[in-house]
Amino acid sequence: MxxxxxxxxxxxxxxxxxxxxxxxxxxxxxxxxxPNGAGKTTLFNILVGELSPTSGTIRLGGEDxxxxxxxxxxxxxxxxxxxxxxxxxxxxxxxxxALAIATATGAASRxxxxxxxxAIVERIEEVAARVNLRExxxxxxxxxxxxxxxxxxxxxxLATNPRVLLMDEPTSGVGPEMIRAFxxxxxxxxxxxxxxxxxxxxxxxxxxxxxxxxxxxxxxVFEGTPGDTRESSLVNEIYLGGSVDA
Amino acid sequence: xxxxxxxxxxxxxLLLAGMALYTGFAGFYGRELIIEAAxxxxxxxxxxxxxGYGGMISLCHGAIFGIGAYVFAVLTSMYDISPLIALPxxxxxxxxxGLFVGAVxxxxxxxxxxxxxxxxxxxxxxxxxENRALGGDDGLSGVExxxxxxxxxxxxxxxxxxxxxxxxxxxxxxxxxxVLRSGFGRTLVGIRSNEGRMRALGLPVRxxxxxxxxxxxxxxxxxxxxxxxxxxFVSPQMMGWMMSGExxxxxxxxxxxxxxxxxVGAVLFVFLQHEVSELTRYWHMIVGIVLILVVVLGNRGAxxxxxxxxxxxxxxxxxxxxxxxxxxxxxxxxx
Numbered sequence: 001m002x003x004x005x006x007x008x009x010x011x012x013x014x015x016x017x018x019x020x021x022x023x024x025x026x027x028x029x030x031x032x033x034x035p036n037g038a039g040k041t042t043l044f045n046i047l048v049g050e051l052s053p054t055s056g057t058i059r060l061g062g063e064d065x066x067x068x069x070x071x072x073x074x075x076x077x078x079x080x081x082x083x084x085x086x087x088x089x090x091x092x093x094x095x096x097x098a099l100a101i102a103t104a105t106g107a108a109s110r111x112x113x114x115x116x117x118x119a120i121v122e123r124i125e126e127v128a129a130r131v132n133l134r135e136x137x138x139x140x141x142x143x144x145x146x147x148x149x150x151x152x153x154x155x156x157x158l159a160t161n162p163r164v165l166l167m168d169e170p171t172s173g174v175g176p177e178m179i180r181a182f183x184x185x186x187x188x189x190x191x192x193x194x195x196x197x198x199x200x201x202x203x204x205x206x207x208x209x210x211x212x213x214x215x216x217x218x219x220x221v222f223e224g225t226p227g228d229t230r231e232s233s234l235v236n237e238i239y240l241g242g243s244v245d246a
Numbered sequence: 247x248x249x250x251x252x253x254x255x256x257x258x259x260l261l262l263a264g265m266a267l268y269t270g271f272a273g274f275y276g277r278e279l280i281i282e283a284a285x286x287x288x289x290x291x292x293x294x295x296x297x298g299y300g301g302m303i304s305l306c307h308g309a310i311f312g313i314g315a316y317v318f319a320v321l322t323s324m325y326d327i328s329p330l331i332a333l334p335x336x337x338x339x340x341x342x343x344g345l346f347v348g349a350v351x352x353x354x355x356x357x358x359x360x361x362x363x364x365x366x367x368x369x370x371x372x373x374x375x376e377n378r379a380l381g382g383d384d385g386l387s388g389v390e391x392x393x394x395x396x397x398x399x400x401x402x403x404x405x406x407x408x409x410x411x412x413x414x415x416x417x418x419x420x421x422x423x424x425v426l427r428s429g430f431g432r433t434l435v436g437i438r439s440n441e442g443r444m445r446a447l448g449l450p451v452r453x454x455x456x457x458x459x460x461x462x463x464x465x466x467x468x469x470x471x472x473x474x475x476x477x478x479f480v481s482p483q484m485m486g487w488m489m490s491g492e493x494x495x496x497x498x499x500x501x502x503x504x505x506x507x508x509x510v511g512a513v514l515f516v517f518l519q520h521e522v523s524e525l526t527r528y529w530h531m532i533v534g535i536v537l538i539l540v541v542v543l544g545n546r547g548a549x550x551x552x553x554x555x556x557x558x559x560x561x562x563x564x565x566x567x568x569x570x571x572x573x574x575x576x577x578x579x580x581x
Contacts, residue, residue: 074448
């Protein structure tokens with residue numbers, strides 16, 4: 001579904017992405033692990049088109065999208081959420097979701113009032129229910145708490161009804177209850193949706209992942225099932241800070 | 247997001263009705279002022295559409311206003327084309343120029359956007375100023391007024407021409423409000439709020455910005471055709487950067503991003519200009535002081551401040567939390 005081959009990205013002398021190849025099947029849940037600065041977010045930025053790779057190719061659903069713009073990739077069903085909230089802060093949560101839905105459905109170019117379109121109103125309610133924001137729909141984003149903004153961050157990406165969803169540390173900085181709810185959300189997503197998650201919460205990562213990719217210094221150093229990852233001494237060394245017995 | 251609130255409806259209706267009523271009491275000069283206010287209302291609405299809602303602070307709206315006036319003037323005075331055709335032609339010309347400027351500038355933002363629009367505006371100004379065929383710095387006279395005798399109206403009559411201008415101002419407001427209420431208008435506000443995220447959601451942002459600029463250009467050109475008809479004369483002075491600056495002053499004076507505010511600002515501006523210039527030659531200074539006051543006192547503009555006070559009579563104190571977080575906190579406090 002999403003396949004990247006031999007991606008390289010360098011800022012001057014610094015190689016932030018070094019020969020990264022990753023292939024995610026349709027419906028797969030892939031968790032990307034790695035210490036800070038391993039190039040996880042850079043990889044996401046390259047995949048969605050916010051950064052262009054120095055070399056390498058990216059295919060989405062079989063189509064080469066390497067030269068495509070961010071919006072062209074999004075139109076083809078590639079959505080992402082951000083590690084740092086990237087929302088419409090001066091608008092209400094309802095308006096935020098409406099913008100995402102209208103863009104995805106084409107209502108953004110129509111002369112009709114988006115919020116009077118029953119299909120869109122219904123979809124707003126549906127997404128809001130998914131990310132537990134129903135009772136806050138009419139609050140402006142800048143008046144709601146950090147946690148609610150994290151939920152909206154994921155909600156915006158979900159609202160576009162993507163084929164491939166990239167989530168960059170969706171649970172960073174939120175409480176245990178919310179991590180659990182996010183867990184449930186992940187499990188409730190349609191099985192044909194392809195999901196890539198950068199995650200620091202190990203329990204969550206190992207529980208939801210079909211496959212785990214570990215990055216270090218911009219390179220893929222490990223790829224395998226959650227079980228293999230847990231057992232891997234290399235991963236223990238670089239990521240979990242454990243000692244190497246081998 | 248734009249909402250046609252009751253406050254907005256009451257204000258715009260009262261404003262336009264007040265202008266229409268005033269033409270009955272005022273003499274010829276007073277009516278001329280109302281006509282000027284009416285086309286400035288349209289120009290200010292057109293600028294607020296892109297600046298207030300789209301976040302595109304344009305310094306070429308004076309030039310688009312001038313394009314509208316000149317296309318109308320050239321067609322009626324030089325080619326003897328009926329004003330009924332020249333008027334829509336001028337609007338289309340403004341839209342095309344707006345689309346072009348919007349498309350070229352859509353990649354830039356902030357100060358670079360402002361400077362690029364200024365450059366476009368000055369290019370048009372200098373072209374007209376130097377072009378003898380367009381009358382150069384002398385301008386063009388012999389501009390016709392639209393013939394509405396088939397509606398029983400005499401446009402040669404200053405009162406009836408003032409009504410006509412007020413009706414067009416009302417129409418311009420209705421069009422702008424309809425655009426802003428639509429999916430397109432909401433998307434425009436989304437671009438102002440967070441252009442990068444709109445792109446990430448899959449929106450071809452540059453196309454939307456260009457189309458918004460085209461709609462705005464059409465309205466600005468309409469304002470220009472009224473100005474050309476009022477004095478039956480056009481000159482490059484009406485399209486220089488001073489005009490663009492004045493339009494921006496009006497928008498800020500009334501309230502950027504409120505749509506009704508700029509309309510109020512236009513009337514306020516003409517009133518200030520007229521009243522204060524009777525007292526002192528330095529009326530620009532007084533306008534300047536009022537502008538500084540507006541900016542210092544919360545930057546909402548005359549109408550924007552009133553609207554803010556009406557809408558925020560009760561403000562929530564604590565940040566709203568989702569049910570989950572509340573649960574999280576409860577859990578923590580029990581632990």
